Amino acid sequence: MSKNNILALLSLFAFFGLAMYFPFTTSPVNIAYPQSWPKPVYDFNKNPITQEGIDLGRKLFYDPILSKDSSISCSSCHLSYTAFTHVDHALSHGVNDSIGTRNSPSLMNLAWHNSFMWDGAVNHLDVQALAPISHPAEMNENINNVIKKLKNTSGYSNMFYNAFKDSSITGEHLLKAISQFELTLISCNSKYDSVMRKTSTFTLQEENGYQIYQKNCASCHSEPLFTNSQFENNGLFIDSLLNDFGRYNITKNPTDSLKFKVPTLRNIEFSFPYMHDGRFKSLSQVLKHYTSNINTSSTLSKDLKTSIQLTSNEKVDLIVFLLTLTDKHFLFNKKYSFPKELFYPHRKDR
Numbered sequence: 001m002s003k004n005n006i007l008a009l010l011s012l013f014a015f016f017g018l019a020m021y022f023p024f025t026t027s028p029v030n031i032a033y034p035q036s037w038p039k040p041v042y043d044f045n046k047n048p049i050t051q052e053g054i055d056l057g058r059k060l061f062y063d064p065i066l067s068k069d070s071s072i073s074c075s076s077c078h079l080s081y082t083a084f085t086h087v088d089h090a091l092s093h094g095v096n097d098s099i100g101t102r103n104s105p106s107l108m109n110l111a112w113h114n115s116f117m118w119d120g121a122v123n124h125l126d127v128q129a130l131a132p133i134s135h136p137a138e139m140n141e142n143i144n145n146v147i148k149k150l151k152n153t154s155g156y157s158n159m160f161y162n163a164f165k166d167s168s169i170t171g172e173h174l175l176k177a178i179s180q181f182e183l184t185l186i187s188c189n190s191k192y193d194s195v196m197r198k199t200s201t202f203t204l205q206e207e208n209g210y211q212i213y214q215k216n217c218a219s220c221h222s223e224p225l226f227t228n229s230q231f232e233n234n235g236l237f238i239d240s241l242l243n244d245f246g247r248y249n250i251t252k253n254p255t256d257s258l259k260f261k262v263p264t265l266r267n268i269e270f271s272f273p274y275m276h277d278g279r280f281k282s283l284s285q286v287l288k289h290y291t292s293n294i295n296t297s298s299t300l301s302k303d304l305k306t307s308i309q310l311t312s313n314e315k316v317d318l319i320v321f322l323l324t325l326t327d328k329h330f331l332f333n334k335k336y337s338f339p340k341e342l343f344y345p346h347r348k349d350r
Contacts, residue, residue, distance in 0.1 A: 027051040040111035047176045052162040057181030059342040067139035077104040080336045083267035090278030094138040103278035106271045108187045118260045118276040119247050125179045143171045187330040209321025219303045226265035232301040233258040235294035257299050269326045287315045
């Protein structure tokens with residue numbers, strides 16, 4: 001093609017407002033995880049990950065435009081440096097200073113989950129974001145309004161085109177983009193992981209804590225993800241204010257009463273407060289619950305029907321082991337943090 005023909009083609013694209021989309025390329029991305037891990041359950045064929053999709057999802061994750069008054073973003077309750085949850089209050093906060101009904105769960109290793117939320121109300125990652133967007137005590141917004149706002153926001157049409165070869169902004173592509181970013185949130189570089197790779201060793205105290213964990217905790221918080229992704233009644237007394245029966249609220253099956261999804265123990269040092277309602281501020285309080293304050297009921301997890309007996313030293317050793325699950329490479333990875341380069345592409349101080 002001659003130089004004149006190329007210039008003519010570019011002029012035609014510019015006339016129709018398409019010059020910014022030409023030429024088009026996508027960069028396929030494969031998530032990396034240890035070979036010893038099980039295969040993800042997420043179907044990547046239905047939402048192939050590209051760098052352009054990740055960039056779009058990351059920007060959406062941090063953009064408060066998803067909320068009704070543009071004051072709350074996904075990151076408001078899922079902070080990158082605190083294991084993608086919040087730590088300054090027990091329950092999630094939303095628009096108009098509203099208070100949610102549960103503690104926000106940590107976001108990591110989501111490709112291995114096929115149910116989401118504390119009660120499993122959502123069964124696919126690609127629609128999970130609809131829950132907080134529409135919840136009246138969280139973002140309190142309608143997905144159609146979000147689409148309208150994005151269409152009127154500079155830069156988004158271009159990013160949607162780069163990610164999906166379609167400059168039209170749709171709810172499906174919005175949700176899939178957020179999924180693509182969240183699927184990259186993989187935590188697998190803690191000290192525990194280095195020990196499993198045989199590039200490091202536990203201290204004697206950490207090793208003792210590991211043995212205590214395997215005996216008392218591993219049935220629900222199973223390796224390597226440190227959750228069995230099931231719903232369990234862990235013996236909490238019901239909060240009389242929230243009156244939350246967990247999984248039962250979804251299934252209406254009495255056998256699901258007081259059952260909540262088992263959270264991961266990875267990065268637990270940074271993900272306080274603990275439990276679905278954030279009632280415990282420290283790991284010491286959590287261990288006190290499991291060793292001396294179990295509420296026995298018909299749906300109590302079978303693994304808690306026999307009381308857990310730990311000495312003070314054993315509790316300390318167990319906590320020391322749990323600290324080996326901290327993955328600072330994950331927590332402070334700039335690829336997961338607020339994307340200044342996407343919000344302010346022309347600034348030189350980013």
